[in-house]
Amino acid sequence: MIMSDEKSRILQMVRDGKISVEEGVELLDALDDNVNRAPVPGKKLEDRFLRVRVDSAKDKVNVNIPLSLLRLASHFGSIATNFIPDEARREMAGKGLDISKIDFEELVNLIEQGLANGKLVDIESEDPVSGNTRVEVYVE
């Protein structure tokens, strides 16, 4: 209902000439994207896990982190960055990375909202020595 209201408002703006047809189409597409990316109903935050899988010919790593734990940990993100040595901090700053500006809570928000069942990372590499290695990070 709310969605159709928003759509009709966009169409009204096009009709009134406030925005162009192309802009209207872009807005409608963005609206559809938001609908598709909405979290799966029925699956609560506390039931979801951030899963990290590393699979190679010899080694295997599985780590399952509850998403609610990640949210809680994000509150301590700024405290945790205090433990990074000044030397490492300077090195990162030299490469244009200011660790104090990372918004951990926003990161967790993005994981929750935008990637309900999607993959955050999916890398497959083939090495002649160690063989095929696959790294996956996803929310489930």
Next chain:
Amino acid sequence: MWSRLQSQLLLVRISRDGFRRIVIPVPLYVLDLTLAAFLDLACLLDLLIPKWIRGLKRCNLGGTGAGRISAESILAGCLQLFREMRKHGRFRLVEVQAAGIRIFIDFY
């Protein structure tokens, strides 16, 4: 009405090809009590030894800013994270298999 069952046990299992498997059970309520008890101790530490803390600030713990954080807030954070983990009931936190060694960390 019913809340989800909390985890009661942390099982760390380590096995290696040709060796006997090692299982370390950790009762979580004991860990919880220990952390909570140390939290009170950390409060006292922060109150009673301010000079020592100031000393830590000066030497800055090997270039980190860790000396600026109170022991109480670190422990309180750990306790909060630990309790949040327990809420999830039974799940496998870590599974690592590398160089013939397998390590599993499970919450039961």
